[in-house]
Amino acid sequence: MSDKVFEKVAANGLISRRHLLGLGVSGTGLALSGAALGADSGINFQIPSWSRQPGPGASAYGARSSYAENLERLSGAPNPTYPGGGASRSPLQHLQGTITPNSLHFERHHAGIPNIDPSQHNLVINGLVRQPLVFRYEDLLKYQMVSHIHFLECSGNSGALMRGEVGGSAQSLHGLVSCAEWTGIPLSTLLDEAGVLPEAKWVAAVGADAASMGRSVPISKALDDVMVALYQNGEAVRPEQGYPMRLFCPGWEGNISVKWLTQLKLTAEPTQFRDETSKYTDTMPDRSSYQFTFPMGTKSLITSPSGEMTLNQRGIYQVTGIAWSGGGSIRRVEVSADGGQTWAEAAIQGHQLDRALTRFTIPWEWNGGRAILQSRATDSQGNVQPTREALIAQKGTLSFYHTPCIQSWGVNTQGEVTNVYV
Amino acid sequence: MYKTFLLSAVLFSISTYTAVINSQEGVRLGIPVSEEDLSQFDLIAGPDGSGFPPGSGTARQGKEVFDVNCAVCHGANGEGTSGNTIIVGGDMQSEGPPLRTVGSYWPHASTLFDFIRRAMPAIAPKSLTNEQVYQVTAYVLYMNNIITEDVELNATNLAGIEMPNADGFIDRSDIQ
Numbered sequence: 204m205s206d207k208v209f210e211k212v213a214a215n216g217l218i219s220r221r222h223l224l225g226l227g228v229s230g231t232g233l234a235l236s237g238a239a240l241g242a243d244s245g246i247n248f249q250i251p252s253w254s255r256q257p258g259p260g261a262s263a264y265g266a267r268s269s270y271a272e273n274l275e276r277l278s279g280a281p282n283p284t285y286p287g288g289g290a291s292r293s294p295l296q297h298l299q300g301t302i303t304p305n306s307l308h309f310e311r312h313h314a315g316i317p318n319i320d321p322s323q324h325n326l327v328i329n330g331l332v333r334q335p336l337v338f339r340y341e342d343l344l345k346y347q348m349v350s351h352i353h354f355l356e357c358s359g360n361s362g363a364l365m366r367g368e369v370g371g372s373a374q375s376l377h378g379l380v381s382c383a384e385w386t387g388i389p390l391s392t393l394l395d396e397a398g399v400l401p402e403a404k405w406v407a408a409v410g411a412d413a414a415s416m417g418r419s420v421p422i423s424k425a426l427d428d429v430m431v432a433l434y435q436n437g438e439a440v441r442p443e444q445g446y447p448m449r450l451f452c453p454g455w456e457g458n459i460s461v462k463w464l465t466q467l468k469l470t471a472e473p474t475q476f477r478d479e480t481s482k483y484t485d486t487m488p489d490r491s492s493y494q495f496t497f498p499m500g501t502k503s504l505i506t507s508p509s510g511e512m513t514l515n516q517r518g519i520y521q522v523t524g525i526a527w528s529g530g531g532s533i534r535r536v537e538v539s540a541d542g543g544q545t546w547a548e549a550a551i552q553g554h555q556l557d558r559a560l561t562r563f564t565i566p567w568e569w570n571g572g573r574a575i576l577q578s579r580a581t582d583s584q585g586n587v588q589p590t591r592e593a594l595i596a597q598k599g600t601l602s603f604y605h606t607p608c609i610q611s612w613g614v615n616t617q618g619e620v621t622n623v624y625v
Numbered sequence: 626m627y628k629t630f631l632l633s634a635v636l637f638s639i640s641t642y643t644a645v646i647n648s649q650e651g652v653r654l655g656i657p658v659s660e661e662d663l664s665q666f667d668l669i670a671g672p673d674g675s676g677f678p679p680g681s682g683t684a685r686q687g688k689e690v691f692d693v694n695c696a697v698c699h700g701a702n703g704e705g706t707s708g709n710t711i712i713v714g715g716d717m718q719s720e721g722p723p724l725r726t727v728g729s730y731w732p733h734a735s736t737l738f739d740f741i742r743r744a745m746p747a748i749a750p751k752s753l754t755n756e757q758v759y760q761v762t763a764y765v766l767y768m769n770n771i772i773t774e775d776v777e778l779n780a781t782n783l784a785g786i787e788m789p790n791a792d793g794f795i796d797r798s799d800i801q
Contacts, residue, residue, distance in 0.1 A: 282708045284698045285747055314750065328655070329663055336655030346652050396655050407669055413750045415668060415743035421798050468669055473798075475672045475733045477740035481725070484794065490717045492730075495798035601722055 209519075209568065213547035215540035216568040218519070220550035223564060273297060276307055277374050287315020287413065290357070292378025295506045301525065301553060301560040302352070303381035305436050310443045311357050311379065313478070314414035317463055321447040324411065326393075326431070330468035333398030340447050346388045349430065351453065352559045354527045356380040356499050358456035358483060362603030364591060364610075364622075371622055373509040377610070380527070382560035385451050387432035390425050394467075399426075403469035407476070408450050411465040418459045419473035420452060424497070428453050431464060454529035454558040455497045456605070458483055485602035493602075498529035500607030501588050503536050503563070503580035514618030517571045523552070523564040528582035533561040535581045540567055542575035542611065542625045543590065549578070557583075574614040575625060591624060670739040670784075677738065677780035680755040684774045687764030690757045694746045703727075703768045713768045717790060728769030732794050734786035738762045759783070 210219040267274070278291035290311040293303055303309075321340035329335035360379035363369045369376070394406075399422070406425045409417040420429065432440055432451040440446050445462030452460050458478060473479065473495070485493040503526035508514060526533045532555045537546040549563040563578070580588045589597070591608040598605075613623035660667075670676040692701070700706055703713030703726075715724030723729065727737060742758045744750050753761070759778050766772045772786060 284706070284709055288747070314744065314747065325666075327658070327663060327666065329658070329660060329667060334655075335658050335660060335663065337658050338655050342654035345654060393655070396653050409669070409743075413744070415750070417669070417743070421801070424801060466667065466669075468667065470669075470671065470675075472671065472673060474669055474739070475736050477736055477744070480733060480736050480794075481727075481731055481740075486717075486723065486725070490723065490793070492794050493797050494794040495796055497798065497801060 213545040218566040331403035358604040386434035387430040408461040409466040410463040417476040488599035501528040501586040502607035526580040531583035536563040674784040681779035682760030684767030687760035
């Protein structure tokens with residue numbers, strides 16, 4: 204490939220996104236994979252066996268292809284003295300589009316996944332309300348519901364980048380983010396039914412897991428866009444996501460979207476649960492600690508090429524990734540191939556929804572030399588994703604929560620891709 | 626006879642229709658309960674002293690509760706074990722990454738009672754009696770030199786225990 208064919212828009216091989224949009228100069232189509240793979244790849248044009256005999260018929264419940272089983276969540280080793288605690292991460296580098304399949308949505312549990320019989324599950328609203336109420340699951344299904352596509356991200360996602368040199372993949376470093384269509388009842392509907400008293404300023408939300416994990420939600424958020432989610436991507440919320448119901452607080456750190464929701468208590472002050480004091484708080488360089496840091500930052504990540512991948516020959520690659528912000532929709536994503544010296548605007552693939560994953564892509568020609576691939580998101584409020592250096596200058600390295608800094612993927616002359624710091 | 630049948634048919638269709646309208650617009654299916662009904666269900670114990678159950682306990686009484694239920698993970702003296710939390714000691718101001726424990730980091734004593742009662746011990750949450758939770762809360766505070774061995778904690782004084790890092794937090798909840 205040469206500069207005469209593809210318009211270069213930033214240093215080290217980045218090609219104009221206009222080629223992806225059908226606006227290619229020179230009238231040349233973009234032969235991405237053909238250029239990379241070559242023509243002598245041993246393609247077999249004989250009629251395959253599966254075209255010669257009928258396969259199995261329809262099934263009651265679908266399963267993925269047996270050839271696609273590299274798609275798995277990644278979880279750490281279990282701790283026998285912390286049963287059920289831990290997390291699993293979404294395989295971001297293998298996913299496309301913006302919706303995470305329910306089987307691959309990330310998990311974070313504090314005492315395992317309860318096996319809840321919905322007929323025995325209660326949702327209580329009490330505290331500073333005119334009339335404490337209990338809702339049965341079967342009754343909640345009769346309420347008017349709303350549906351929204353939103354990302355969910357653990358505030359500890361990407362925290363490993365604050366710990367110094369670390370290897371890993373997009374999944375192992377950043378896999379605590381996923382995106383789904385959530386359907387449920389606006390929390391304001393249920394709170395209005397109980398009658399919120401004027402002195403109520405917070406809502407203590409408690410789950411029915413063995414840890415009875417709780418978080419305090421400001422009443423302003425609770426009455427704004429929080430929902431009691433009953434469905435995820437069209438099916439009942441799965442057990443690991445809070446069956447039969449979870450709180451869902453759009454754009455905010457994942458832990459506050461309390462799973463297996465069983466109690467909402469209106470209070471004048473925050474309850475100061477363990478998971479909003481000892482955990483999920485950010486110690487600054489001066490040793491004070493930020494508490495109740497709720498919105499997730501403006502963030503993006505190249506998912507391919509990404510850590511632990513290898514570029515096996517020179518040529519044109521489709522750089523792709525995801526961007527999101529707790530502050531709104533994604534306005535723009537820029538990509539650099541030279542460690543942030545020069546930038547080119549990526550094409551947005553599909554939707555740019557409010558507080559949802561947004562897919563971006565840009566063609567890039569790897570010439571066999573060193574490269575550092577980065578992406579930088581800007582959201583609808585004008586918030587720009589910071590460099591790692593700027594984030595550390597601002598908040599130090601004593602905290603591992605809320606670290607939405609630019610990810611740098613280094614490419615060496617062997618084509619090996621690793622996490623690097625610029 | 627025919628008229629009666631017709632009338633009841635009309636009434637039936639009206640009532641069915643009304644039910645459909647209601648389900649679209651103003652469903653109110655919450656069942657009224659009293660706070661008394663919830664006394665065993667609502668485990669929230671707050672920093673304002675609300676929600677603490679009857680009972681009391683001292684660190685002297687709490688040592689045995691801790692040794693039997695907690696030491697296996699948190700260590701005999703709260704020093705932690707492999708993969709499990711250190712709950713004693715630390716200092717937010719020392720050089721390097723601070724050791725964040727109940728004593729050095731936690732801003733509210735109420736959190737300790739609330740968390741132990743709802744989530745500990747990890748292999749059998751909610752297996753301790755309220756009396757035992759008061760006792761072991763006192764023992765953890767005692768191990769951190771926050772109270773003495775014979776201070777009796779109860780529903781009226783526990784939330785008022787002042788923690789060393791009480792002023793160490795900045796509320797960012799107004800940034801939404």
